[in-house]
Amino acid sequence: MSLSREAIVEGLQHIVGPEHVVTDEQVLVQSSVDNFRKLQNIFDVHTMPVPAAVVMVQSTEMAAELLRWADEQGVNVIPRTGATATEGGLESAVPDSVILDGSPMDRIIDVDACNMQATVQCGVPLQALEDRARELGLTTGHSPQSKPVAHLGGLVATRSIGQFSTLYGGIEDMVVGLEAVFPNGQICRIKNVPRRAAGPDIRHVVIGNEGALCFITEVTVKLFPYFPESNRFLGWTLKSMTTGFEALREVMVSGFKPSVARLYDPGDAGLHFSHFAADDDCVLLFMAEGPPGISRATADGIQAIVDTYPECTQVDSAYIETWFNDLCWGPDKIIAEDERIRQTRNVNRTTEISADWSSIGEIYAAARDRIVAEIPDITMMGGHSSHSYINGTNMYFNYFFNVVGVGPEEETTKYYLPIISIICEETLKRGGSIVHHHGMGKARAPWVKDEYGSSYYMLETLKQAFDPSGIMNKGTIFPI
Ligand SMILES: Cc1cc2nc3c(=O)[nH]c(=O)nc-3n(C[C@H](O)[C@H](O)[C@H](O)COP(=O)(O)OP(=O)(O)OC[C@H]3O[C@@H](n4cnc5c(N)ncnc54)[C@H](O)[C@@H]3O)c2cc1C
Incomplete structure (x- = not known):
C-alpha cells in the first residue's frame, strides 16, 4: 500500500532532519513542472500532481539513505540540480513524488592543473567551475546556453552539449569519472583514468540517465588550456x-x-x-x-x-x-522571457534532433513545411544547425506561436506536442535521432521505442536491473 503524503514527509524528516525537508505549498506546486509546461508557472495555473516534498540533499550518504528508503516504500523520486530542464524531466508524473535537490552539494572538490581535470559535487553551477578554471588559464570547454544556471549533476544526467562542442565535444567526451547512487543505496565511484578497455564503458550507464536510473553525486571533467x-x-x-x-x-x-x-x-x-x-x-x-x-x-x-x-x-x-559575446542565458534573460510571454502569450520553443549529412536537409525542410501548414498560430518557424560531426549534424528547430483559444495549461497539448510529433516523425522516417541534447524527459518519452528500435531491449534491461521497483523519475525516458 502506498504511503500517505503525511507519512512520506514524516519518513523524510526522520532520515534527514526537518530542516532539509521543504513542504511550502507554493514551492511544491511550482516544482511540479519544468520548462516543458513552463506556462503553468508563468500564469500560475497548475494541473500536475503536487510533490510531497523537496529534500535538500547534503551528501552522498544522505542520498543513499533517502533512495534506499524510497525504494523500500515505493515512493517516486525526482533528482534535480539546476532546474533548467526543458523536456519534463522534472515534472511530477505521479502524486506525492519526492524531489531530491542536489543543489546544496556545491563544493568544487579539486582543480588539478597537472592532470587537467576537475572534480565537483553535483550541485556546482557550471559557471562557478568555469570561473575557477579561468583563474588558472584553463577552461572546461563546456558552454551550454544555460551555463550560468545549470549544474554539473544535471548537465551530466541530460548528456548536455555546449556551444563549442565541435572542438571539445559533448559532456560525454568530457566526463572522466563520476560517483552515483542507485535506488538500493549502492554508492558507485567510477575512477578517473585517461582511458581503459576493461569491459564496457559504464560511465555511459550514468551519463544521460535523466534521473531514471541513479542519482549523480560527483563528477570529474577534463580541463583544457584557454586561449581567448x-x-x-x-x-x-x-x-x-x-x-x-x-x-x-x-x-x-x-x-x-x-x-x-x-x-x-x-x-x-x-x-x-x-x-x-x-x-x-x-x-x-x-x-x-x-x-x-x-x-x-x-x-x-x-x-x-x-x-x-x-x-x-x-x-x-x-x-x-x-x-x-551574448550567447548565454542567465536568470535575467529567463525572467525577461517569462515576462514577455505573460504580456503577449507569444511562446518560443525549441526542439533539437540529429541526422547524417544525407538526411538532415530533408528533415529540416519536411518538418518546417509541415509545421507551418498543420499547426495554427505560428508566428515564426525556423532553425539552425549548431553541432556538427564528421558524419552529420543537428537541427535546432526554433519556433514561436501565439496561444489562442485555450488556457495556458493546454499550450502543450494544442501546440507543443503536435509540433514535436511532426519533428519526431520526419526525423525517425529518415533514420535520425529525435533528441540531440535536451534529453527525452517526459515530452519525447512516448517515442522511446521508435528511437531505439531493436536496441530498446538493452535500455529496458538497464531500467529493470538498476531500478526494479520503478521509483526513479517515473515517466522520464520510459513512458508510464
Ligand atoms: C535558457 C536555457 C538554455 C539551455 N541551453 C542548453 C544548451 O545550450 N545545451 C544543452 O545541452 N541544454 C541546454 N538547456 C537545457 C538544460 O539546461 C540542460 O538539460 C541541463 O543539462 C540541465 O541541467 P540542470 O542542472 O538544470 O538539471 P535539472 O533541470 O535539475 O535536471 C535535468 C534532468 O536531469 C535529472 N537530474 C538532475 N540532477 C540529477 C542528478 N544529480 N542525478 C541524476 N539525475 C539528475 C533530472 O531529474 C532531470 O531529468 C537549456 C535550458 C535553458 C532553460
Whole structure:
C-alpha cells in the first residue's frame, strides 16, 4: 500500500532532519513542472500532481539513505540540480513524488592543473567551475546556453552539449569519472583514468540517465588550456540551406575542428542577424580557437573552403564576435522571457534532433513545411544547425506561436506536442535521432521505442536491473 503524503514527509524528516525537508505549498506546486509546461508557472495555473516534498540533499550518504528508503516504500523520486530542464524531466508524473535537490552539494572538490581535470559535487553551477578554471588559464570547454544556471549533476544526467562542442565535444567526451547512487543505496565511484578497455564503458550507464536510473553525486571533467586572444570569427550570408549544409559538411569532413560551426535559416537568422542579413538570407558562421597556430590554420582552412562557394557573401567578422559575446542565458534573460510571454502569450520553443549529412536537409525542410501548414498560430518557424560531426549534424528547430483559444495549461497539448510529433516523425522516417541534447524527459518519452528500435531491449534491461521497483523519475525516458 502506498504511503500517505503525511507519512512520506514524516519518513523524510526522520532520515534527514526537518530542516532539509521543504513542504511550502507554493514551492511544491511550482516544482511540479519544468520548462516543458513552463506556462503553468508563468500564469500560475497548475494541473500536475503536487510533490510531497523537496529534500535538500547534503551528501552522498544522505542520498543513499533517502533512495534506499524510497525504494523500500515505493515512493517516486525526482533528482534535480539546476532546474533548467526543458523536456519534463522534472515534472511530477505521479502524486506525492519526492524531489531530491542536489543543489546544496556545491563544493568544487579539486582543480588539478597537472592532470587537467576537475572534480565537483553535483550541485556546482557550471559557471562557478568555469570561473575557477579561468583563474588558472584553463577552461572546461563546456558552454551550454544555460551555463550560468545549470549544474554539473544535471548537465551530466541530460548528456548536455555546449556551444563549442565541435572542438571539445559533448559532456560525454568530457566526463572522466563520476560517483552515483542507485535506488538500493549502492554508492558507485567510477575512477578517473585517461582511458581503459576493461569491459564496457559504464560511465555511459550514468551519463544521460535523466534521473531514471541513479542519482549523480560527483563528477570529474577534463580541463583544457584557454586561449581567448586567438579566437577567430568568420561569417557569410547565403540564400540556400542546401548550400549551407554542403559547405558545413565540407569543413567537417576535411578534418577542421572549429569550436563553433553554425548554419541559420532565414527565420532564425532574422532573430540574431537582421542588422546585416536580408529577410531571405541564411547565415553560416564559424569560430576557431586554441593555440594561435591552430586557430589561424583552422580559420584559413575554413576560409579557403567557403571561398569556393560563390553563393556565400562574407560579412564583417566583428558581427559574429558581437553575437558570440551574448550567447548565454542567465536568470535575467529567463525572467525577461517569462515576462514577455505573460504580456503577449507569444511562446518560443525549441526542439533539437540529429541526422547524417544525407538526411538532415530533408528533415529540416519536411518538418518546417509541415509545421507551418498543420499547426495554427505560428508566428515564426525556423532553425539552425549548431553541432556538427564528421558524419552529420543537428537541427535546432526554433519556433514561436501565439496561444489562442485555450488556457495556458493546454499550450502543450494544442501546440507543443503536435509540433514535436511532426519533428519526431520526419526525423525517425529518415533514420535520425529525435533528441540531440535536451534529453527525452517526459515530452519525447512516448517515442522511446521508435528511437531505439531493436536496441530498446538493452535500455529496458538497464531500467529493470538498476531500478526494479520503478521509483526513479517515473515517466522520464520510459513512458508510464
Ligand atoms: C535558457 C536555457 C538554455 C539551455 N541551453 C542548453 C544548451 O545550450 N545545451 C544543452 O545541452 N541544454 C541546454 N538547456 C537545457 C538544460 O539546461 C540542460 O538539460 C541541463 O543539462 C540541465 O541541467 P540542470 O542542472 O538544470 O538539471 P535539472 O533541470 O535539475 O535536471 C535535468 C534532468 O536531469 C535529472 N537530474 C538532475 N540532477 C540529477 C542528478 N544529480 N542525478 C541524476 N539525475 C539528475 C533530472 O531529474 C532531470 O531529468 C537549456 C535550458 C535553458 C532553460
